[in-house]
Amino acid sequence: MAKLPVSVHPRVVIVGGGFAGTELAKKLSKASLQVVLIDKNNYYTFQPLLYQVATAGLNAPSIVYPYRKILEKGNDTFFRLAEVEAVDPVNRIIETSIGLVQYDYLVIATGATTNYYGNEQIEQHAIAMKSVEDALMLRNTIICNFEKALQVGDEEQLNSLMDFVIVGGGPTGVEIAGALSELRKHVFPKDYKELDFIKMDIHLIQSGDHLLKGMSHAASTEALQFLQEAGVQVWLNRRVKSFDGYTVLLDNGEKLITRTLIWAAGVTGAPIKGLDPACITSGNRLKVDVYNRVAGYENIFALGDIAEMITAENPDGYPMLAQPALQQGRLLGANLPKLIAGKPLKPFVYTDKGSLATIGRNKAVADVKIFNKEIRTQGYFAWLIWLFVHLFSIIGFKNRLLVFINWIWNYLSYDAVMRVIIGTKKENVPVEKVTDKVLV
Amino acid sequence: MAKLPVSVHPRVVIVGGGFAGTELAKKLSKASLQVVLIDKNNYYTFQPLLYQVATAGLNAPSIVYPYRKILEKGNDTFFRLAEVEAVDPVNRIIETSIGLVQYDYLVIATGATTNYYGNEQIEQHAIAMKSVEDALMLRNTIICNFEKALQVGDEEQLNSLMDFVIVGGGPTGVEIAGALSELRKHVFPKDYKELDFIKMDIHLIQSGDHLLKGMSHAASTEALQFLQEAGVQVWLNRRVKSFDGYTVLLDNGEKLITRTLIWAAGVTGAPIKGLDPACITSGNRLKVDVYNRVAGYENIFALGDIAEMITAENPDGYPMLAQPALQQGRLLGANLPKLIAGKPLKPFVYTDKGSLATIGRNKAVADVKIFNKEIRTQGYFAWLIWLFVHLFSIIGFKNRLLVFINWIWNYLSYDAVMRVIIGTKKENVPVEKVTDKVLV
Numbered sequence: 001m002a003k004l005p006v007s008v009h010p011r012v013v014i015v016g017g018g019f020a021g022t023e024l025a026k027k028l029s030k031a032s033l034q035v036v037l038i039d040k041n042n043y044y045t046f047q048p049l050l051y052q053v054a055t056a057g058l059n060a061p062s063i064v065y066p067y068r069k070i071l072e073k074g075n076d077t078f079f080r081l082a083e084v085e086a087v088d089p090v091n092r093i094i095e096t097s098i099g100l101v102q103y104d105y106l107v108i109a110t111g112a113t114t115n116y117y118g119n120e121q122i123e124q125h126a127i128a129m130k131s132v133e134d135a136l137m138l139r140n141t142i143i144c145n146f147e148k149a150l151q152v153g154d155e156e157q158l159n160s161l162m163d164f165v166i167v168g169g170g171p172t173g174v175e176i177a178g179a180l181s182e183l184r185k186h187v188f189p190k191d192y193k194e195l196d197f198i199k200m201d202i203h204l205i206q207s208g209d210h211l212l213k214g215m216s217h218a219a220s221t222e223a224l225q226f227l228q229e230a231g232v233q234v235w236l237n238r239r240v241k242s243f244d245g246y247t248v249l250l251d252n253g254e255k256l257i258t259r260t261l262i263w264a265a266g267v268t269g270a271p272i273k274g275l276d277p278a279c280i281t282s283g284n285r286l287k288v289d290v291y292n293r294v295a296g297y298e299n300i301f302a303l304g305d306i307a308e309m310i311t312a313e314n315p316d317g318y319p320m321l322a323q324p325a326l327q328q329g330r331l332l333g334a335n336l337p338k339l340i341a342g343k344p345l346k347p348f349v350y351t352d353k354g355s356l357a358t359i360g361r362n363k364a365v366a367d368v369k370i371f372n373k374e375i376r377t378q379g380y381f382a383w384l385i386w387l388f389v390h391l392f393s394i395i396g397f398k399n400r401l402l403v404f405i406n407w408i409w410n411y412l413s414y415d416a417v418m419r420v421i422i423g424t425k426k427e428n429v430p431v432e433k434v435t436d437k438v439l440v
Numbered sequence: 441m442a443k444l445p446v447s448v449h450p451r452v453v454i455v456g457g458g459f460a461g462t463e464l465a466k467k468l469s470k471a472s473l474q475v476v477l478i479d480k481n482n483y484y485t486f487q488p489l490l491y492q493v494a495t496a497g498l499n500a501p502s503i504v505y506p507y508r509k510i511l512e513k514g515n516d517t518f519f520r521l522a523e524v525e526a527v528d529p530v531n532r533i534i535e536t537s538i539g540l541v542q543y544d545y546l547v548i549a550t551g552a553t554t555n556y557y558g559n560e561q562i563e564q565h566a567i568a569m570k571s572v573e574d575a576l577m578l579r580n581t582i583i584c585n586f587e588k589a590l591q592v593g594d595e596e597q598l599n600s601l602m603d604f605v606i607v608g609g610g611p612t613g614v615e616i617a618g619a620l621s622e623l624r625k626h627v628f629p630k631d632y633k634e635l636d637f638i639k640m641d642i643h644l645i646q647s648g649d650h651l652l653k654g655m656s657h658a659a660s661t662e663a664l665q666f667l668q669e670a671g672v673q674v675w676l677n678r679r680v681k682s683f684d685g686y687t688v689l690l691d692n693g694e695k696l697i698t699r700t701l702i703w704a705a706g707v708t709g710a711p712i713k714g715l716d717p718a719c720i721t722s723g724n725r726l727k728v729d730v731y732n733r734v735a736g737y738e739n740i741f742a743l744g745d746i747a748e749m750i751t752a753e754n755p756d757g758y759p760m761l762a763q764p765a766l767q768q769g770r771l772l773g774a775n776l777p778k779l780i781a782g783k784p785l786k787p788f789v790y791t792d793k794g795s796l797a798t799i800g801r802n803k804a805v806a807d808v809k810i811f812n813k814e815i816r817t818q819g820y821f822a823w824l825i826w827l828f829v830h831l832f833s834i835i836g837f838k839n840r841l842l843v844f845i846n847w848i849w850n851y852l853s854y855d856a857v858m859r860v861i862i863g864t865k866k867e868n869v870p871v872e873k874v875t876d877k878v879l880v
Contacts, residue, residue, distance in 0.1 A: 003591060005634065042583065043860040061499035066859050068631040078634075081587040081861075098591050132862055143482065147521040151443060151538050191508040194445065194518075398849050398857065402842060409838050417838065419506050420483040421521075422572055423863050 007034035007076055010104035010340060013094060015084045015272065017044055017067055020304030020325035021109035022395075025067075027333025029074030033340070036103075038080045038096065042066060045132055046394055048322065049403070051172060053135040055179035056143075056187075056419040057410055060132050062402045065395045084110070087274040089297060094272070105299045105336060108286065109329070112267035112305035112320055125245040125428055126263035129172050139418070140425035141260055142180075146192050148431045157431065160257045162200045165248050167240050168264035169206030170213065171357040174223055176262055177204045178359035181230035186414040203256055204234045207265070211236075212365065214319055215355050219365040222378035226359040240265075245428030259428045267320060269306050281308050285317075290347035292332050303328045309348060322393075323353055358386045361411070447474035447516055450544035450780060453534060455524045455712065457484055457507055460744030460765035461549035462835075465507075467773025469514025473780070476543075478520045478536060482507060485572055486834055488762065489843070491612060494575040495582075495619035496627075496859040497850055502842045504572060505835045524550075527714040529737060534712070545739045545776060548726065549769070552707035552745035552760055565685040566703035567866055569612050579858070580865035581700055582620075586632050588871045597871065600697045602640045605688050607680050608704035609646030610653065611797040614663055616702055617644045618799035621670035626854040642672045643696055647679050647705070652805065654759055655795050659805035662818035666799040680705075685868030699868045707760060709746050721748050725757075730787035731775055732768050743768045749788060762833075763793055798826045801851070 004011075009032050014021045017039040025037045043064040052058040067079045082096040087106065094101050114128040127138045142164070149161040164180055166173045180202050189197050204211075204227065210220040211227075211234070227234055239251040240261075248256040269284035279287050279295040286302040287295040288309050294300045304325030308317045318324040328348060335345045354368035354375075366382035368375050377385070387407065394400045410416055444451075449472050454461045457479040465477045483504040492498040507519045522536040527546065534541050554568040567578045582604070589601040604620055606613045620642050629637050644651075644667065650660040651667075651674070667674055679691040680701075688696040709724035719727050719735040725748040727735040732747055734740045744765030748757045758764040768788060775785045794808035794815075806822035808815050817825070827847065834840045850856055 003593070003634070041861065042587065043862075059499055059501035060862060061501075061858050061860065064860050064862075066631075066857065068859075069855075069857060072630055080590070081584075136862070144521075147482065150520070153443070190512055191506075194443070396857070398845070401845065405838075405841065405845075415509075417506065417509060417836070418501050419508075420501065420504050421481065422483075422500060422504075422576070 004036060004078060004080075004101065005034075005076075009034045009076055011036060011102065012105040012107060012336060013038065013101055013103040014107045014109060015039075015094070016109035016111055016306075017041075018047075018109060018111045018304060018325060019322045020111075020329040021107070022067075022070060023326050023329030024107060024109070024303065024333050025071060025077065027330060028336060029071055029077040031333075031337045033076065033337070035071075035074060035077040036080060036101065037067060037071065037078070038082050038084060038101070039067060040081070040083050041131075042068070042079070042081050043132075044070060044395060047130070048171075048390055048393070050129055050132065050135045051175045051179055053132065053418075054129065054138040054142075054176065055183060056139055056416040057179065058403060058406055059418050060136060062399050062406065063394065064132060065399060070395065084272055087272050087300075089274065089276075089300060092299070103299075105301070107301045107303060107332065108272060108294070108306055109303040109325075110270050110272065110306050113270045114263060115266040115268040116263065117266075119242070122240065122243050122261070122263065125243050125426075126167075126261040127426055128263050129176065130267075133423075136423050137426055138260075138262065140421045140423060143419055143421050144425050145259060146188065146195065149195055150192065152431060156257060158199065159201070160246060160259050160429075161431070162195070162197075163203070163256070163258045164201070164260050164262065165203045165205065165240075165256055165258045166262045166264060167205045168266065169204060169208065169211040169234075169236075170264060170266075171355070172264040173204055173206070173262075174211055174227065174357050174359060176264065177202055177227055177232045177234075178230060178363070181227075181232050182360040183416060184231070187416050187419070191419070202232045203258075204232055205238050205240060205250070206234065206236050207239050209236050212355075212357055215357070215365065216367045216376050218376055218378060219355075219357070219367055223357060223359060223365050226363045226365075226378075230360060260426070267305065271306065275300075283308070291335055291345050292328055292348065301332060303332060314350070318350055321355070324350055327351060356382070356386045356389060358383060444474075444476060444518060444520075444541070445516075449474045449516055451476060451542065452545040452547060452776060453478065453541055453543040454547045454549060455479075455534070456549035456551055456746075457481075458487075458549060458551045458744060458765060459762045460551075460769040461547070462507075462510060463766050463769030464547060464549070464743065464773050465511060465517065467770060468776060469511055469517040471773075471777045473516070473776070475511075475514060475517040476520060476541065477507060477511065477518070478522050478524060478541070479507060480521070480523050481571075482519070482521050483572075484510060484835060487570075488611075488830055488833070490569055490572065490575045491615045491619055493572065493858075494569065494578040494616065495623060496579055496856040497619065498843060498846055499858050500572050500576060502839050502846065503834065505839060510835065524712055527712045527740075529714065529716075529740060532739070543739075545741070547741045547743060547772065548712060548734070548746055549743040549765075550710050550712065550746050553710045554703060555706040555708035556703065557706070559682070562680065562683050562701070562703065565683050565866075565868055566607075566701040568703050569616065570707075573863075576863050577866055578700075578702060580861045580863060583859055583861050584865050585699060586628065586635065589635055590632065592871060596697060598639065599641070600686060600699050600869075601871070602635070602637075603643070603696070603698045604641070604700050604702065605643045605645065605680075605696055605698045606702045606704060607645045608706065609644060609648065609651040609674075609676075610704060611795070612704040613644055613646070613702075614651055614667065614797050614799060616704065617642055617667055617672045617674075618670060618803070621667075621672050622800045623856060624671070627856050627859070631859070643698075644672055644674045645678050645680060645690070646674065646676050649676050651676075652795075652797055655797070655805065656807045656816050658816055658818060659797070659807055663797060663799060663805050666803045666805075666818075670800060700866070707745065709748075711746065715740075723748070731785050732772050732788065741772060743772060754790070758790055761795070764790055767791060796822070796826045796829060798823060
């Protein structure tokens with residue numbers, strides 16, 4: 001049994017503590033409701049900076065925050081560390097790894113998972129970029145590759161360790177490619193004097209004909225420009241057909257040799273079992289109305305990446321980004337108490353604050369709205385906007401301070417000092433065993 | 441083959457980058473020698489603060505530092521990530537996980553490993569406190585225990601999750617016990633409102649009749665006093681006979697129920713295979729002369745915990761602490777170039793700077809020498825000395841700054857915000873499975 005205190009208030013169970021779920025939980029913790037937040041981690045993750053954890057610029061603890069700390073002040077607010085397995089809408093019960101939980105209102109904010117488009121071989125060998133564990137695994141793998149590279153003689157082996165292939169030309173892919181090129185330029189040559197970093201190739205593979213789909217033409221062309229100046233090899237209109245942990249096969253038959261394939265090529269919804277198939281879209285998301293109510297249910301809601309809200313004004317739904325999630329969480333936080341009080345609800349209206357992507361030191365692209373003024377800028381000013389926006393989106397003053405100090409430090413020292421191997425790494429095809437006993 | 445550049449200089453291979461090995465490598469990187477530091481991690485660990493990582497006060501990256509960064513400036517200085525398997529003194533070769541390495545001078549600074557006194561059952565179920573991975577595992581285990589405690593009904597199960605047994609009354613044991621009592625008092629009750637922390641027991645088991653063996657009588661009695669005031673149950677003159685992951689059996693037949701046994705009961709040497717048994721002591725350490733030269737060898741040295749230096753003035757050898765290790769590393773750094781230049785060597789003379797242990801907020805015990813004045817103090821002033829000494833022993837200005845900010849923050853907020861579960865945890869006897877489907 002999942003032990004939870006009995007309450008005089010109706011119980012709202014929120015599944016998933018991403019941008020949407022956390023924002024909602026914070027809002028509702030002040031209302032006269034019993035709030036139960038369930039997540040498989042005990043900490044909130046600020047996903048936009050995962051790539052900096054992966055590239056040794058930040059340490060993981062400074063971009064995460066314990067849920068229990070976030071919800072501390074709520075008197076009838078609870079957190080449970082659990083995986084949700086299924087929902088029984090008729091009896092208003094969810095099945096979790098810690099037992100059954102009764103709900104009056106259920107909010108599904110499970111977000112999206114990495115989409116490998118059914119290719120299990122790629123899923124097995126690639127590294128995704130959705131969680132802190134992913135980011136740390138990538139960091140450990142990158143560093144171990146260079147440590148191993150010091151030991152191999154054979155050129156192809158060397159390339160397989162020193163080359164990196166990133167799949168997906170969205171913000172994550174672009175930002176990782178940029179960060180890797182910075183490490184190649186400023187950090188790794190100091191660490192590995194014996195290696196020739198001319199040999200380190202960074203490939204970015206994008207299925208479409210431009211980067212940063214969804215951003216302005218200026219943004220995508222400038223991003224491409226910046227990456228190419230940084231020596232990143234960008235392949236447009238290409239798809240990865242297979243990856244066995246060593247050879248990447250592209251759709252045009254070309255091959256790339258690498259042990260490290262970073263998969264940032266797309267996400268898909270992850271709905272909970274037990275819901276009426278009629279409410280699930282082709283993209284595995286949940287159809288919701290303008291109040292984020294899941295189609296066909298009175299007391300089940302969906303927020304953020306998992307929710308697909310299609311209206312006349314907005315036939316394609318909203319992008320799977322932080323802003324729609326945050327805004328939907330905030331609105332439902334206001335609507336739920338109204339619903340319970342029998343007051344009319346406010347429909348969702350999306351305020352597009354624009355998007356940003358950084359390509360490393362002093363370089364970013366920005367399509368933003370500031371005081372309702374559309375600003376499209378690339379380069380240094382965009383980079384400052386990026387820094388500002390991200391710094392102030394981090395939860396917890398201390399984390400913000402620590403990230404700020406790290407950024408200043410890394411900027412001035414051209415360094416990324418978090419290059420320590422702690423935890424697991426990806427072991428693809430083993431590096432050629434040491435056979436000869438020749439000494440050098 | 442372990443690829444290393446050919447050098448005109450003699451090659452010094454240092455095995456182990458603890459206090460001694462790192463200090464030596466830093467010193468020698470300025471000499472006309474080829475220096476090769478080998479360690480199984482790619483980062484230096486500031487061990488005295490491991491317990492704060494374990495108790496969520498600090499994050500791991502702020503007490504570690506990449507070796508490659510430490511050795512950056514040396515032109516003929518190299519780091520290799522490897523495990524050393526054996527030494528062949530005749531041919532001056534060591535066998536490592538990355539192949540054979542030739543040396544002209546070998547320095548063994550492999551430190552000490554946790555001593556389970558041959559009890560494999562305890563080794564399997566206990567958590568040690570020697571590495572960052574240990575500390576993170578303990579942190580994850582502690583937090584997971586409380587998350588599980590929310591789900592169990594049975595009283596004994598609850599105790600097994602909420603109680604902690606620490607074995608060993610040295611600085612590590614005392615400091616962990618103190619930190620846990622702080623968490624019980626200030627942090628956990630806020631996080632787990634549903635749990636009654638009167639039920640959380642912290643047991644400290646010490647085989648001898650006083651704590652902090654090697655420190656003054658005043659220090660040990662005050663430490664005991666402080667711990668008892670903090671509600672830690674200290675058991676003197678007790679030994680642990682067995683631990684199966686659930687039940688701790690003491691030598692007097694008493695039993696304690698816990699899933700978390702923290703083993704800080706002693707260390708033992710870890711010498712490399714291939715050395716003449718005649719130079720290995722009963723405590724698995726290496727006999728060295730006053731120049732840290734291993735008995736019977738001209739070009740093999742041992743430093744720190746692994747070295748046992750016994751002289752007329754010093755019949756018991758030096759304590760296995762940071763100070764002897766640092767001082768021996770520093771001295772050998774000066775002696776090796778002299779040896780090569782055929783100049784007379786300086787014998788080791790230990791400067792005892794005293795010892796410190798903290799028992800939590802505002803409380804520590806100190807037997808220290810300041811300007812050659814013996815100072816024995818307990819309480820607030822000792823705590824300030826502890827803070828000062830540890831802060832300035834941390835490598836890297838940035839780490840020092842981050843630790844400082846964290847300490848100020850935790851002190852003012854009575855908080856320890858690093859309580860996130862990232863990485864592995866200890867799974868002892870599984871928590872009673874959820875059977876009944878009753879809802880609460």
